[in-house]
Amino acid sequence: MSTIFTLLMVLIVIAAVLLIIIILAQNPKGGGLSGTFGGASSAQFGVQRTNDFMEKATWTLGITIVVLIILSVVLTANPTPSTSVAPAQREASTPAKKDTSAPATTPAQDSDATK
Numbered sequence: 001m002s003t004i005f006t007l008l009m010v011l012i013v014i015a016a017v018l019l020i021i022i023i024l025a026q027n028p029k030g031g032g033l034s035g036t037f038g039g040a041s042s043a044q045f046g047v048q049r050t051n052d053f054m055e056k057a058t059w060t061l062g063i064t065i066v067v068l069i070i071l072s073v074v075l076t077a078n079p080t081p082s083t084s085v086a087p088a089q090r091e092a093s094t095p096a097k098k099d100t101s102a103p104a105t106t107p108a109q110d111s112d113a114t115k
Helices: 003-025 032-038 045-076 087-093
Strands: none
Touching: 003 045
């Protein structure tokens, strides 16, 4: 693996873990982290800001993961040819040449025996 691929995979894993944490902190009914800090009502001043932040963070991390995955595919799609191919594999990949020369010995034809 190349270092750029490893770096991208580490970034994808970090973004995925952060996305999981953000999603688990949310509550589908509006409670979640915003309910913990601002009460259950979303009409209070600070709660709406927390909901907006959580929603923006979710979308941002999701888009970041998609972009990093596409970037890793594009950067590693055309790997450089490896120079460590075994000689047996090289021979197997080259087509076998057909022997078009005449056989070394030909059977003797006796024309008197056929008459």
